[in-house]
Amino acid sequence: RRTKRARKGLKPCSLREAVVSVSELGLGYNSDETLLFRYCSGRCFTHRRNYDVSLEHMKRTGALGLGRQDRARHSPCCRPTTYEDDVSFLDNNNKYYTIHQVSARECGCV
Amino acid sequence: MMFMSILGYLFLFDKTISSSASSSALSASGTHGWRTPVDCVKASDMCNQSPQCSWRYRIMRQCLVGRDRNTMLASKDCQDALEVLQESPLYDCRCKRGMKKELQCLQNYWSIHMGLTEGEEFYETSPYEPMTIQHSDVFRLASIISGIDSTTAKGNQCPDQSKPCNSCLDAAKACNLNDTCKKQRSYYISTCNKEMPGQSVAPSATRAEPCNRKRCHKALRQFFDRVQTEYSYRMLFCPCQDTACAERRRQTIVPSCAFEEKVKPNCLELRKTCRSDPLCRSRLADFHMNCQTTPHSITNCPNENYQACLASYIGLIGSDMTPNYVDASHTNITISPWCTCRGSGNQEEECEKFLRDFRENTCLRNSIQAFGYGPETDSFPKPVPVTPSLSPDVELVSLSEPSVNHNDIKPGDDACVFSTCANLENGPKCNLSNDYMCKAEQTLMERTTRKDLQEEVRSFGARLNPWAAVVCLPYVLVRLAL
Numbered sequence: 001r002r003t004k005r006a007r008k009g010l011k012p013c014s015l016r017e018a019v020v021s022v023s024e025l026g027l028g029y030n031s032d033e034t035l036l037f038r039y040c041s042g043r044c045f046t047h048r049r050n051y052d053v054s055l056e057h058m059k060r061t062g063a064l065g066l067g068r069q070d071r072a073r074h075s076p077c078c079r080p081t082t083y084e085d086d087v088s089f090l091d092n093n094n095k096y097y098t099i100h101q102v103s104a105r106e107c108g109c110v
Numbered sequence: 111m112m113f114m115s116i117l118g119y120l121f122l123f124d125k126t127i128s129s130s131a132s133s134s135a136l137s138a139s140g141t142h143g144w145r146t147p148v149d150c151v152k153a154s155d156m157c158n159q160s161p162q163c164s165w166r167y168r169i170m171r172q173c174l175v176g177r178d179r180n181t182m183l184a185s186k187d188c189q190d191a192l193e194v195l196q197e198s199p200l201y202d203c204r205c206k207r208g209m210k211k212e213l214q215c216l217q218n219y220w221s222i223h224m225g226l227t228e229g230e231e232f233y234e235t236s237p238y239e240p241m242t243i244q245h246s247d248v249f250r251l252a253s254i255i256s257g258i259d260s261t262t263a264k265g266n267q268c269p270d271q272s273k274p275c276n277s278c279l280d281a282a283k284a285c286n287l288n289d290t291c292k293k294q295r296s297y298y299i300s301t302c303n304k305e306m307p308g309q310s311v312a313p314s315a316t317r318a319e320p321c322n323r324k325r326c327h328k329a330l331r332q333f334f335d336r337v338q339t340e341y342s343y344r345m346l347f348c349p350c351q352d353t354a355c356a357e358r359r360r361q362t363i364v365p366s367c368a369f370e371e372k373v374k375p376n377c378l379e380l381r382k383t384c385r386s387d388p389l390c391r392s393r394l395a396d397f398h399m400n401c402q403t404t405p406h407s408i409t410n411c412p413n414e415n416y417q418a419c420l421a422s423y424i425g426l427i428g429s430d431m432t433p434n435y436v437d438a439s440h441t442n443i444t445i446s447p448w449c450t451c452r453g454s455g456n457q458e459e460e461c462e463k464f465l466r467d468f469r470e471n472t473c474l475r476n477s478i479q480a481f482g483y484g485p486e487t488d489s490f491p492k493p494v495p496v497t498p499s500l501s502p503d504v505e506l507v508s509l510s511e512p513s514v515n516h517n518d519i520k521p522g523d524d525a526c527v528f529s530t531c532a533n534l535e536n537g538p539k540c541n542l543s544n545d546y547m548c549k550a551e552q553t554l555m556e557r558t559t560r561k562d563l564q565e566e567v568r569s570f571g572a573r574l575n576p577w578a579a580v581v582c583l584p585y586v587l588v589r590l591a592l
Binding site: 019032033034035085086087090096098 | 276279283286299364
């Protein structure tokens, strides 16, 4: 069981894509037009800096005096570093719209 | 390899020109019929290398500016210059669509050819090289991309029956999944859809322009220049079976900015505007040359070349003469530039003739339909007319007279019937019992009148194999009779 989880966790942070309709984006637009939605996903464990190791250690030992619920993250997150330019589409009422930065272009562990 | 040999060829050509006497050089390039025409940028360079030619060329350009061009042109100096230039490479030079320095090339072309035409001719010679690509290639490509083999499922563009059929929506999807197409499309849409800023300073008299038309046109030209034709053609010429699809097709070029204007100018006025711009003038001449309805050909097109007609139609988009679908009709395609023949005065006839080349152009219409439905549409038997002889067991009355209550036909029912027909080769999927409804398709079909149904049957016949249409008919007729 553990090996399975470990294997799963090995997938590094990278750009993934999905074909979705504009309506499915949840931005309030009503359009059946389809587009390619690119997003970032994956593990960032190998990108840990001394900051992350130290923070994790001090959180555990209570050296920072923070409670258990504290949200300070001790590992990098897989996030877009750049976004795609505008995407334009025609909605179901035949009106054109342009949305900015709706899809990722590059990912990084930040 | 090809490029290299052309370069080498031109180099050699140059050599001969500069080494021989200038006068013989002038006539050398004009008279050889076997030679493919030089492009006009090159021809102009060649002319400028010879003192005699460049001198005449300069005179000629001066003849063509000025306000009373016709009196200027009639003068001896201008006539002499023209005579010499007719022997020069400039005389039969041509331009390539989308070439480097295209505008310069076209300017050079018209600097000679405007002088050649006595006054304004109705049709002008296209400065573009004739298109030799076999149109079937692009058509085949189109059908491969839309996921169907052109030999089997002609026109049946909607294999997915869970959604209303909209091939224009599918075309937009295909574009969005291609990075270049998506980028270029988003660029022209955002450009054409952007309200012009800074106009709100004087809100009283003039309303702010809805958009920057010039930039919009430029972005559209860029889209059609840079995006592969299999994407752009599919978006502009997608076949439609309902209004929603046809409206999307009409909206492709963002007509509110690129097409419509507050006033509709007279068509001849618009043509005049167009002819004052070398690019628009060239594209219009090219359209007239490639889309001219030719009565004695099978396709009604010059050289039976659909592809050339579509390409020159697209060439007009983004010019002053930008054409578009005039409405969202899916049964009857009408195309027009944004102009009218009102106020033509004594030129009414000429204006109507000009407008007819857009509105009632069989070649153009056939080309568009052939693109959507596959190349062999025209060799098909004509759509099967709805007549009692085809189905003797059903009365014609039930079709032509509203003797049966309209409400007897649920919106979902006919959608169901047509799905069945569209799917005949796989066997009927729809259950024809009364309580059956195609839920997903209820929204699509709002048709209640028999006339619409009849039309649907007719347009359907055009898209199906003839036998399929015949098998299909009884279903529809039975449905109507119930």
